[in-house]
Amino acid sequence: MHQQHGAALVVVLSLLTLSLMLGLSGYQSALVDERLAGNYRAATEAQMGAEHAVSAAWGEGGENLTAGHFSASIGLDALESTNWATFSGISQAGPCQGNVRCRYRYVREGGSYYVVGMGAVTGGNQVVASSLPVVARVEFREIPNxxxxxxxxxxxxxxxxxxxxxxxxxxxxxxxxxxxxxxxxxxxxxxxxxxxxxxxxxxxxxxxxxxxxxxxxxxxxxxxxxxxxxxxxxxxxxxxxxxxxxxxxxxxxxxxxxxxxxxxxxxxxxxxxxxxxxxxxxxxxxxxxxxxxxxxxxxxxxxxxxxxxxxxxxxxxxxxxxxxxxxxxxxxxxxxxxxxxxxxxxxxxxxxxxxxxxxxxxxxxxxxxxxxxxxxxxxxxxxxxxx
Known part of the structure; x- marks a missing residue:
């Protein structure tokens, strides 16, 4: 009878250990999911910031945009391969607020015109997430000056x-x-x-x-x-x-x-x-x-x-x-x-x-x-x- 009580204790302890391990595993999985959700949200907000920057650069119907806004000093390929830190130093600030940052730049390559925007989410002095460049190609109707x-x-x-x-x-x-x-x-x-x-x-x-x-x-x-x-x-x-x-x-x-x-x-x-x-x-x-x-x-x-x-x-x-x-x-x-x-x-x-x-x-x-x-x-x- 005493031997059966000892076996039951071992079984109970094993079940408790297994439950604890499952709980810890579930908690860690939840933490990972939370981080992934946070990163996904930050990345999404950064990408939305880039689109917001392009929209701001375009303006209300583009009516105030002229070919003179666009610069040929840096190419489109170079901008598309740059990171947020570099882009921030060669672009104009967009209208994003809070911990979302966004910037844009006007680019001209020959007779082609582009608006390039990028966004980022910051926490303190750190960049939590940054977007890929968003590029809008612009065409103008030509008339004699x-x-x-x-x-x-x-x-x-x-x-x-x-x-x-x-x-x-x-x-x-x-x-x-x-x-x-x-x-x-x-x-x-x-x-x-x-x-x-x-x-x-x-x-x-x-x-x-x-x-x-x-x-x-x-x-x-x-x-x-x-x-x-x-x-x-x-x-x-x-x-x-x-x-x-x-x-x-x-x-x-x-x-x-x-x-x-x-x-x-x-x-x-x-x-x-x-x-x-x-x-x-x-x-x-x-x-x-x-x-x-x-x-x-x-x-x-x-x-x-x-x-x-x-x-x-x-x-x-x-x-x-x-x-x-x-x-x-x-x-x-x-x-x-x-x-x-x-x-x-x-x-x-x-x-x-x-x-x-x-x-x-x-x-x-x-x-x-x-x-x-x-x-x-x-x-x-x-x-x-x-x-």
């Missing part, structure tokens, strides 16, 4: 000696585009009475003039807050405009070229002053860019059906100077002045940062059929993919 379709546009004055004629461009609906000549300063040009309505000056209104290059020294921007700011307050310079052309695949790096020798689709980039010989731009789209001055010697002619289109786009951080009596077809964009010696004929447009001056009369035809895509701007953005 309105500054290049209005005609002669100067942030300073326009002075043309001799008699001139103005022929306005037509809008898409066939109506006349009356914006042919405008200067934020004074305009001195002699045209027939029926063409004076095509001319406006700073006395009528002042407009913002976008320009390549850097602002000249001596323009005191503190004067721009007064009731009557100087004309230079209406200039907006973009020194990064050269980056795309400088690094464009197939770019011709030269500071002395002849238009006849350039094939269709050529981009010429000069780090300094560019000298351009005359030639035909018939049916060709050519882009000439210089960080300094551009000297145009001779005509940039075209004929036939090509006369109704503008394929030449010239960008100068400094001045553009035409020599002699010439016929020129193109869009000419100068951070400084544009000057012409002798009677000239111009089909296209001129945008200048200081003044436009011609020592002879000018027969100007404003043409809005610009075919060179470099003279276009991106507008009306839309998200085309999200990953």
């Amino acid at each position: 309105p500054s290049f379709t209005r005609g002669l546009l100067s942030a300073g004055h326009i002075t043309v000696t001799g008699n001139s004629t103005l022929t306005p461009a037509l809008n898409e609906d066939g109506s006349i585009n009356s914006n042919v000549v405008h200067a934020n300063g004074l305009v001195s040009i002699s045209v027939p009475a029926n063409q004076r309505g095509y001319i406006t000056s700073g006395a009528d209104r002042k407009v913002e003039v976008p320009l390549p290059g850097t602002r000249p020294t001596g323009e005191n921007m503190s004067q721009c807050t007064g009731a009557s700011p100087p004309d230079y307050c209406y200039k907006r310079y973009d020194p990064t405009i050269y980056d795309e052309y400088r690094n464009r695949p197939g770019v011709i790096r030269s500071c002395n070229i002849n238009l006849n020798t350039l094939p269709h689709g050529s981009t010429v980039f000069c780090e300094g002053n560019l000298s351009v010989g005359s030639g035909s731009v018939e049916g060709k789209q050519l882009t000439l860019v210089a960080t300094g001055d551009v000297s145009m010697s001779g005509s940039t002619t075209t004929s036939g059906p090509g006369a109704a289109e503008i394929g030449l786009f010239v960008v100068a951080g400094g001045n553009i100077n035409f020599s002699g009596s010439t016929d020129n077809y193109g869009v000419f964009w100068a951070g400084g002045h544009v000057s012409q010696s002798g009677t000239s004929r111009l089909h296209g447009s001129i945008v200048a940062g200081s003044y436009i001056q011609s020592s002879g009369g000018i027969r100007f035809t404003s043409i809005n059929r610009v075919t060179n895509r470099d003279a276009y701007i991106e507008t009306e953005p839309r998200i085309v993919s999200w990953r």
Whole structure:
């Protein structure tokens, strides 16, 4: 009888030990599940933070987003392979709150635009979880830059000696585009009475003039807050405009070229002053860019059906100077002045940062059929993919 009681005690103790072991195992499993659930929640919150950052960068319908927001200084592949610590140092803070952090960056690769976002959950000074990058690809509808379709546009004055004629461009609906000549300063040009309505000056209104290059020294921007700011307050310079052309695949790096020798689709980039010989731009789209001055010697002619289109786009951080009596077809964009010696004929447009001056009369035809895509701007953005 006593032996049976001893056996029962052993059985009970064994059952208690087994129960204890099962309980401990279940407790440890519960702790692991809790940690896994916490990590999953943190990872989910981090990923949601990344999406929140992209949504904030996009804004309300993307209506305030422009191509100028996007930078080509770092590639998309590099961003997608980075970690949260690195991304935090090269991006903008998003709207996340509490222990959720989120940031975003605008990226441009060639003609492609991306918004990249990342999120993280922190506890104290530690990162509990971080997201994978969320990437939204953005496309813009391209339209000719309105500054290049209005005609002669100067942030300073326009002075043309001799008699001139103005022929306005037509809008898409066939109506006349009356914006042919405008200067934020004074305009001195002699045209027939029926063409004076095509001319406006700073006395009528002042407009913002976008320009390549850097602002000249001596323009005191503190004067721009007064009731009557100087004309230079209406200039907006973009020194990064050269980056795309400088690094464009197939770019011709030269500071002395002849238009006849350039094939269709050529981009010429000069780090300094560019000298351009005359030639035909018939049916060709050519882009000439210089960080300094551009000297145009001779005509940039075209004929036939090509006369109704503008394929030449010239960008100068400094001045553009035409020599002699010439016929020129193109869009000419100068951070400084544009000057012409002798009677000239111009089909296209001129945008200048200081003044436009011609020592002879000018027969100007404003043409809005610009075919060179470099003279276009991106507008009306839309998200085309999200990953």
